[in-house]
Amino acid sequence: MTTAYTDRTKLRTGAYADERPLETRRAIYEYRRPRLDLVGEVVHRLRDIPAGVVADVGCGSGAYTKALRERRSDLTVLAVDFSPGMVGHAGGPGFVADAMALPLAEDSCSAVLALHMLYHVPDPAAAVAEFGRVLRPDGSCLIIGNGADDKIEFIRLWRQALRDVLGGDPEGDIFGSSILRFGDMDALAREVFPSVERVEYFGGTIVPDPAPVIAFIDSTRHLNDHPEFDAVRDRAAEIVTETVAREGAFTFTNHLGVIRGLPC
Template identity: 30%
Template structure:
């Protein structure tokens, strides 16, 4: 998959038939320095009353961490992800496109989109759809990353001869912490932004290598050796491979019109 692929094409190649890539990425975040995990932090801030819909729910890790909820619906475009989502107790699981949700207008109390808008070719169409299915006064929660999120990993691109590594790590369509609040405000009111404070401190090369492989596929022996050497040199110099994170939660309300 080249850097020129569309957002949806990359998502299909990454997620349609496997949950392994997402699992590898979640694993790297276990090295965060914030004592409160992302899922616990997010769970405290989500609108979880009554009918809750998570779009692009992936492996359902959020609900395994914070516990299932009554009247919870989980959707994803990927058959592999939907199979995993069916392991969430009590959840209704639907396979569908985020821009064409199979719900009547005004029938959902809360919509959650956790780190998924950047997988879409038309994220604004999804935001319009979220607004359509929400009841007046319903709440939206969107998590996105900043343009500088995990930028330290981009430096490994030249090491392994992958000049588009930064493209793969950065989000297309400018679905970022910097640009997305304004996009949300075009469809919702009471928009707020809160940053999750965290940094990864990774003591070994393997989790970082697994993350890179999850993004670009298997490395050759030479590529892996070069990447490992670069990572271990950083660890030797600094005691760990440090990766800065920039993730925000954007919350908003569906207006009365």
């Protein structure tokens, strides 16, 4: 079933038409405790890959692409995304492509990155199979996804705002509650790669100002495809403002995992 998280047309023309919504969501993690340099973690975990081609599939605004280009001159890092806006922002070399049908030769990549993107793929198993196909026998595939409890406070907030605006108990996907999670990604990786390593990161984001939280919510407009988005967003903003005034901050859970798949 296609959702707001997997509708490629809406994602390409809305949530990822340009870098601004994604960068707004990334900005809130400056308040994460303990601090986590996830870009640095990814670069570190690829420290032993051989020189060659790296495909950053679902590159988004290019944070990982650019960091690898800066720190590993022996790599040709390709910015790959289904959105021309994202590929353009990440910069060349790169191309627009579907993760389920990569225009890359078998055994051609030293590494494939799939970082916070598999939940946007209609058939994530097909995408992971593609990663395995294009990966060299001595290469690595890195996948990042969120745990089931990641940002659960936002799900509760959105559910409460929906209830206040529309009445009744809301059903269905609530603020991305039904997206593919880290544990499912791990299972998919184990279907393709003989060896899989995983590490999980736990933390909390403590935001003492309502503005970044409200901006985060607003940046999800195209991911929370609801006809009453504005009214529900406004109610959620009121709840966040009340929470910060009462408790001194809006706090939410961070739980993500990094999977490294090895062909041999």
